[in-house]
Amino acid sequence: MKRKIIFGTIAVLLLAVLLWFAKKNSKSPIQYETETPFKTNIVNKTVATGKVVPLEEVEIKPKVSGIIDKIYVEEGAEVEVGDLIATIRVVPNVSSLNSAQGTVKNARLSFENSKTLYERNKGLYEKGVISRQEFETAELNYNSSRQDLNTAQSNLQIIQKGSAAGMGKTANTYVKAEISGTILEIPVRKGNQVIEANTFNAGTTIATIADMTKMIFEGQVDEAEVGKIQNGTVLEVSLGAIEKKKYPAKLNFIAPKGTEENGAVQFKIKGDVTLDDEYFIRAGYSANADIVLEKKDSVLSIKEALLQFDKKTEQAYVEIKTGDQEFERKDIELGISDGINVEVLDGVTENDEIKIWNKTSKKDEKEENN
Structure with missing residues (x-):
């Protein structure tokens, strides 16, 4: 009897173990x-990275070479067309100065000689000794030599001072604003040497002026998306320096030629940005432009x-x-x-x-x- 109880207990335990394993191994269907x-x-849009820059930005360059004598404005100042920015002190070139001085001496000798002949012929003409034609020839030579002397003297003054008497407000030593706007940069200081713009040299920039009320977005888009945009496409420009604010803009330029960067072809775009008075937007702020490619x-x-x-x-x-x-x-x-x-x-x-x-x-x- 005792043996039956033991076997029965073992059988129950084995059955329990089998049932546990069966439950453990049986996986329910994935739900x-x-x-x-x-x-x-749905709005399909892309993001163009770039910056905001002034629409009009002008570099002011000197009309003569020399030394900065005085600067009258500071960066950030507002100027109007014609406002004086700086003056230049001319340092004459020795060779040019010597040549100009020699030209003045020769012109003065010629003038004095023609003056003597003119006064002599005038007296002879009044006495009827010479003809009117001879007198007029002497008078023409006299006037011509006087003009040559004035020109030589003016050229000498320009070499010495950068301007000549009678030039007034057009003196080349005055550096003036050519547009109205804000002084963005003055890369020179008093005493710096500057070079005039000419055929062989771009010249030294005295100041950079821009109209800060007219800003544009400059950025790039990938070639895969450039075909989906066109002039007039609406942009939303966000600036890195100003959080949680977007400025509306309108696309006005898409480059006809792309440039390859890191294996991808990028196309330059520009858009007019509409500003408000809440923040002062500085030139060169980094910016992103959301461009709506398609909307449904x-x-x-x-x-x-x-x-x-x-x-x-x-x-x-x-x-x-x-x-x-x-x-x-x-x-x-x-x-x-x-x-x-x-x-x-x-x-x-x-x-x-x-x-x-x-x-x-x-x-x-x-x-x-x-």
Whole structure:
């Protein structure tokens, strides 16, 4: 009797162990969650990186070479056309100065000689000794030599001082503002040597002036997106220096030629930025421009995470629920996307339940963890 009890107990324990192993090894079917399509607004946009710069920016250069004698303005100052920015003290070139002085001496000798002849011929003409033609020739030579002397003296003054008597406000030693605006930069200081702009030299920049009320965005877009934009496209410009504020802008230039950067072809774009009085926008602020490539309102959409792609054909498809945890593949045609939601042109309806293929129910996850 005792032996039967022992065997019975062992049998019960074995049965219990077998049942436990059976339960442990039996996996319940994976329960996939589903989502249904929905209607929403989708905006497909790209971001162009760049900066904001003044529409008009002018470099002021001297008309003569020399030394900066005095600077009358500071960076950030507002100026009008014709305002004096700096004056230049001319340092004559020894060779040019010597040549000009020699020219003046020769012109003076010629003038004095022609003056003597003129006064002599005038007296002879009044006495009737010489003809009128001879007198007029002497008078013409006299006037011509006087003009040559004046010209030589003026040239000497320009070499010595940078200007000549009678030039007034047009003196070359005065550096003046050529546009109205803000002084952005003065790269020279008093005592610096400057060079005039000429055929062989761009000249020294005395100051840079810009109209800060007219700013533009300069940036670049990728070749894959440049064909989707055109002049007049609306931009939203955000500045790195100003948080949580965007400025409206309108595209007005797309470069006809791209440049290759890091293996990708980029095209330069420009857009007029509409400013307000809330912040002072400084030239050169880094900026990003949101460019709307395409926009659709209230279109049938699904989340991009629901999409699957055929490995061979790359055809997009989803799995539609047909029964309890039963799904059927359905190829779909896609429209525009904003990176989160994508438009569905054909293949599903609003009532379809689409399998979330990369997510199971929390109940199944707990069972798997146990």
